[in-house]
Amino acid sequence: MIDARQRNTALLVAGCFFMENLDGTIVTTAAPEIGRSLGAPPTSVGLLVTVYLLTLAVLIPLSGWLTRRFGNRRVFLSAITIFTLASLGCAAGGNLGELLALRVLQGVGGAMMVPVGRLIVVARTEKRDLIRITSYIVWPGLLAPVIAPLAGGLITTYISWHWLFLMNIPLGIAAFGVAWRLIENTGTTAPPPLDRAGVLLTCTGLGGLTYTAHLVAETTASWTVAAAAGAVSLALLVAAVLHLLRTPHPLVSLRPLRTPTYRATETGGFLFWLVVGAAPFLLPLLFQTQFGWSPVKSGSVVLCVFAGNIAIKPATTPLIHRFGFKPLLIAATLGVAVTMAGLGLTTAGTPLPVIAVLSLLSGVARSVALSGYGTVSLSDIAPDQMRDATTLGATTQQLASGLAVAAATVALRLGERFGGLLPGAPSRTAAYTVAFGLLACVALGATLSALRLPSQAGDSLRRERPVTDPPGGGAGGSVAVTRGSLPGSGRRQPQSAPPDGRFDRP
Structure with missing residues (x-):
């Protein structure tokens, strides 16, 4: 049973997750305005997102070692403090170099803040309550990318980009005060030598x-x-x-990669995260620099990507139960490839509903795939490797998210160089057509990885269909049939599916 302290601690971590996720996405919409303010090209401003997410990816594995060395409370409070003060510094940054250095410092705080917070929550939670407690943490974080494009556009247009960072100050102060009361001090142990x-x-x-x-x-x-x-x-x-x-x-154990299912899903998931992380960076650039849209209009349309992500969530688990992981991963990665290519072919004259629908469908496919990757990857991992697999998966996810913006800038640079080779009359958006086409090819790489999965991958996590007990077979009613029967049992036993989108960060 989840008590009030556990619930409040989970909601505190959810708030920190929201801050971290919002900070990683809200800057993308404001990149052109920040670039103009600092005298830097918008593609260079993309490094503000890249260095932040890469710092998260690099330092997340250190969080476990630090908690064993210094204790949960000390590390968690220090992380909130670093993140909040770095946000204040970002708002005061006078040039791109200063802003980049302070974004790295923000990443240092974020790398400790959320993983340590999750560890604190899960450590006091019984297994039967994990699904519920995870939902407290995950869903608020999923709202951040939904509101980030529009919020970034509104703040940039009507106030100033500096408020993208200043709004973290009251949130950080509140989080620190709540954490001071809720988080208990834990004893320190001798960690293994730091690698x-x-x-x-x-x-x-x-x-x-x-x-x-x-x-x-x-x-x-x-x-x-x-x-x-x-x-x-x-x-x-x-x-x-x-x-x-x-x-x-x-520092990061690579031994879980010896498991074929884990290896295939981590490879495909890495490629997929590159695509879905690059699109929210390229789309505002396309809309604002080529179509001439305002940041508010641009952010509203990019919002469709994340609206599709959230809208399909309730149906994702039933779809997995009905069709299985492999078919859905193949369909979802193909869907992202098609929508990326379609968005690359849009122009300023393309009807707005067409662009919005393409963005929405892209978000739907993205959500299904990320939920599938987050659950099936651990289906064949041995219990003694679960900690290593979870840590490696979180690190890989953050790494792909960080490299996504860098991949987008590389794709755009290649588009500027080779866009003139496209058939037809030269177009202002040719570079973006090439860039989105390259992202579609990367998504097809994820499709190839999904094709390599065994057909039964993740079946131990699925419910197949309800069946009714035969007459005289005990209590009436139905049970959910699963592929994960217990050894020596004459019938299959009910089994809960993993939480939908357990590791999903859009």
């Missing part, structure tokens, strides 16, 4: 990869320099992987 080599190789490699994407996005950057930076970054990441596989206490 310093893993931290160094991983952080340097990912930072170099981000810088490479920044060079490619810059119109004046040399392709030779960008290629050299990219090669060095990839070499560092390869060395990081080799190190993580060999060290006894890695």
